[in-house]
Amino acid sequence: MIEGWENMSSDQRQEAFLAKWVSGEGIEFAGDEVKAAYAYRAGLIRDAAKLKKTPERTPVVVLSTFAPTMLAGCPAKKAMYDPEALGKVWVDFARDYDADTSGNPALVMYGPPLEILDYNLYKWPGHGIKEEQGYQFLEKPYMKAEDYDHFIADPTDYWFRVWFPRTHGALKGLAALPPVYGTMELPAAGPWLATLGAPPVQEALKALMEAGRASFEWIGKLLPYMGRILSSGYPMYAGGFSKAPFDVLGDSFRGTGELMMDLYRRPEKVLEAVDRIVPLMVGLGSGMAVANNNPLVFIPLHKGADGFMSNQQFEKFYWPSLRKVIVGLAEKGCVPLCFVEGGYNQRLEYLADLPKGECIFIFDRTDMAKARRVLGGKSCIGGGFPVSLIMTGSPKEVEEETKKLLDRAAGDGGYILSIGCAMDDAREDTLKAFIQTGKKYGKY
Amino acid sequence: MQELVNAIVEMMENDALALTKKYLEAGTPPMQIVDAYKEALKIIGQRFEQGTYFVPELILAGEMMNAASDLIKPYISAEEGKGGGSAKVGRFLLGTVEGDIHDIGKGMAGMLMDINGFEVKDLGVDVPAKRFIEEARQFQPDIIGLSGLLTLSYDSMKQVVEALKEAGMRDKVKVIIGGGQMDEHACQYVGADAWVTDAVAGIKYALGWMGK
Numbered sequence: 001m002i003e004g005w006e007n008m009s010s011d012q013r014q015e016a017f018l019a020k021w022v023s024g025e026g027i028e029f030a031g032d033e034v035k036a037a038y039a040y041r042a043g044l045i046r047d048a049a050k051l052k053k054t055p056e057r058t059p060v061v062v063l064s065t066f067a068p069t070m071l072a073g074c075p076a077k078k079a080m081y082d083p084e085a086l087g088k089v090w091v092d093f094a095r096d097y098d099a100d101t102s103g104n105p106a107l108v109m110y111g112p113p114l115e116i117l118d119y120n121l122y123k124w125p126g127h128g129i130k131e132e133q134g135y136q137f138l139e140k141p142y143m144k145a146e147d148y149d150h151f152i153a154d155p156t157d158y159w160f161r162v163w164f165p166r167t168h169g170a171l172k173g174l175a176a177l178p179p180v181y182g183t184m185e186l187p188a189a190g191p192w193l194a195t196l197g198a199p200p201v202q203e204a205l206k207a208l209m210e211a212g213r214a215s216f217e218w219i220g221k222l223l224p225y226m227g228r229i230l231s232s233g234y235p236m237y238a239g240g241f242s243k244a245p246f247d248v249l250g251d252s253f254r255g256t257g258e259l260m261m262d263l264y265r266r267p268e269k270v271l272e273a274v275d276r277i278v279p280l281m282v283g284l285g286s287g288m289a290v291a292n293n294n295p296l297v298f299i300p301l302h303k304g305a306d307g308f309m310s311n312q313q314f315e316k317f318y319w320p321s322l323r324k325v326i327v328g329l330a331e332k333g334c335v336p337l338c339f340v341e342g343g344y345n346q347r348l349e350y351l352a353d354l355p356k357g358e359c360i361f362i363f364d365r366t367d368m369a370k371a372r373r374v375l376g377g378k379s380c381i382g383g384g385f386p387v388s389l390i391m392t393g394s395p396k397e398v399e400e401e402t403k404k405l406l407d408r409a410a411g412d413g414g415y416i417l418s419i420g421c422a423m424d425d426a427r428e429d430t431l432k433a434f435i436q437t438g439k440k441y442g443k444y
Numbered sequence: 445m446q447e448l449v450n451a452i453v454e455m456m457e458n459d460a461l462a463l464t465k466k467y468l469e470a471g472t473p474p475m476q477i478v479d480a481y482k483e484a485l486k487i488i489g490q491r492f493e494q495g496t497y498f499v500p501e502l503i504l505a506g507e508m509m510n511a512a513s514d515l516i517k518p519y520i521s522a523e524e525g526k527g528g529g530s531a532k533v534g535r536f537l538l539g540t541v542e543g544d545i546h547d548i549g550k551g552m553a554g555m556l557m558d559i560n561g562f563e564v565k566d567l568g569v570d571v572p573a574k575r576f577i578e579e580a581r582q583f584q585p586d587i588i589g590l591s592g593l594l595t596l597s598y599d600s601m602k603q604v605v606e607a608l609k610e611a612g613m614r615d616k617v618k619v620i621i622g623g624g625q626m627d628e629h630a631c632q633y634v635g636a637d638a639w640v641t642d643a644v645a646g647i648k649y650a651l652g653w654m655g656k
Contacts (some may be wrong), residue, residue, distance in 0.1 A: 004576070136544070139548075167598070256499070256548050257548075261500065261504045264455050264500065264504055265457070307499070307642050308498060309499060309500060310497075311500045342624055342641075343641070365624070365641065386625075386629060387625055388595075388625060388626075388630040389597070389629050391595050392598065393629055399629075421595070421625060423594060424594060
């Protein structure tokens with residue numbers, strides 16, 4: 001706990017949490033020089049985020065999923081089944097590409113527990129996807145229209161007893177469980193406990209035990225590598241993960257088509273549901289951030305982009321609950337890092353309605369000059385570099401484009417240079433050209 | 445009938461279905477009702493193109509159309525069902541390329557092309573180059589739309605274009621690529637004729653190519 005925390009404002013809490021993060025507390029650095037390099041890199045992010053001081057240069061952040069393993073010739077399947085191979089590749093990637101931050105290799109996930117649970121929400125290499133390719137989301141209306149009231153009354157209960165059985169084949173048995181509430185009194189505890197003993201429930205619990213054991217072993221093998229990334233001087237660009245409530249509902253529960261129709265068919269239910277998700281998403285992001293001693297909470301934004309809905313719909317269904325998550329995370333001292341997928345050219349004015357310097361927006365296809373104009377001095381912006389050029393361009397073209405982007409977007413601080421995509425793949429020469437150009441020409 | 449058109453256009457789903465039932469039961473010629481839906485869909489398409497309607501309206505319109513055709517079908521004779529289709533603007537073959545299973549954007553593109561008078565054949569997701577070629581031989585499209593969200597789709601799209609060249613079909617069709625990470629760099633790499641990140645832009649290219 002940080003001293004004086006109770007009486008601090010969001011801004012002060014963010015500053016305190018960021019200072020703790022920048023100090024590298026708890027990390028065993030190889031030496032003072034490495035520790036200083038870590039503090040320098042994390043300090044660039046802090047200064048860009050808080051808008052109080054122009055950093056020495058713009059930080060360079062490469063959002064990545066499978067790119068580090070792909071670049072090292074390690075197929076995606078191996079990355080998801082061999083934590084040591086995965087860890088080693090990520091340690092090498094941080095050092096060899098030398099961006100200012102590393103991603104977290106744990107988000108590549110581990111294949112065996114997904115197999116044990118018969119996980120249906122994604123396809124992954126070797127399971128519906130080629131062994132060389134990263135995982136892909138399989139969106140379906142896992143939540144039915146008539147489920148809204150249950151979801152709203154108790155999302156966690158719904159999650160366990162309805163959503164798990166529908167999205168994890170091995171957890172079908174959980175559907176037989178009664179709610180836990182009876183356990184508050186001895187005479188009513190029986191039904192809950194007796195059902196736990198029923199064979200299908202036992203099978204589901206066994207699967208959870210087994211998946212948990214496999215995952216525990218996996219993280220045990222991966223953690224030393226994550227420690228090495230940090231101790232070699234590279235802070236991670238995400239300490240926690242969260243999502244916009246509308247995306248939670250749309251991506252994992254109702255599916256895009258159904259949710260979009262719900263805006264007409266049952267708008268009040270949608271509003272109640274997204275509001276119900278707000279505290280869950282604040283708790284998720286801040287809990288992970290505290291556990292990882294890193295205030296940055298990564299929030300990928302999906303279904304509020306230009307073209308998905310009108311500004312009126314965005315203003316009613318998407319933005320208010322997202323704003324509450326952002327503000328809620330900031331109140332916990334976390335720094336939300338929204339990865340704004342697609343274009344947000346029609347939405348920038350909404351994003352401008354936040355307290356100064358409390359949130360970071362990394363853009364994908366948004367016009368960066370416009371983003372700078374609307375959000376400059378209000379929130380830190382980032383991104384805007386086309387991944388297509390990394391994949392198909394020459395190092396020279398990448399260098400030119402990086403310089404142009406810096407001219408448009410870097411301003412006098414409050415900018416993080418990054419590619420507008422969490423990369424599944426990349427090319428060595430162009431990616432290195434991007435990072436090096438950013439460091440060289442991103443000086444203020 | 446204007447009442448029905450309005451109900452559909454204004455997304456009053458229950459009213460639209462109730463009116464459809466009412467007209468059918470009153471003995472209104474079913475093709476007249478079908479025409480009302482077509483007219484409404486056209487207006488919805490226009491609003492989408494003007495940027496006042498978005499994904500929710502397009503998807504709901506599609507649902508209303510499906511529900512209506514289930515209601516109307518029993519009233520239509522085999523003859524009416526077969527004929528009555530107006531002349532098509534052109535043929536559009538569509539699919540998400542190999543390795544990619546995303547389909548929301550593809551679905552919207554297909555629907556808007558249909559509204560704009562194209563005969564659309566949608567091959568689904570994760571479609572290998574070979575299948576595009578086989579289907580193109582059969583269907584003889586004027587335009588092939590390749591959809592993909594992931595960067596890996598660049599290579600899959602390129603393979604389709606290469607395969608079209610090998611089959612001697614490249615100069616007979618226009619190829620348009622669509623998806624969140626498409627731009628001029630990707631277009632050049634793939635060897636497509638146009639790239640788009642939204643379905644409306646795609647319609648404009650398609651109609652332009654067909655001289656409309």
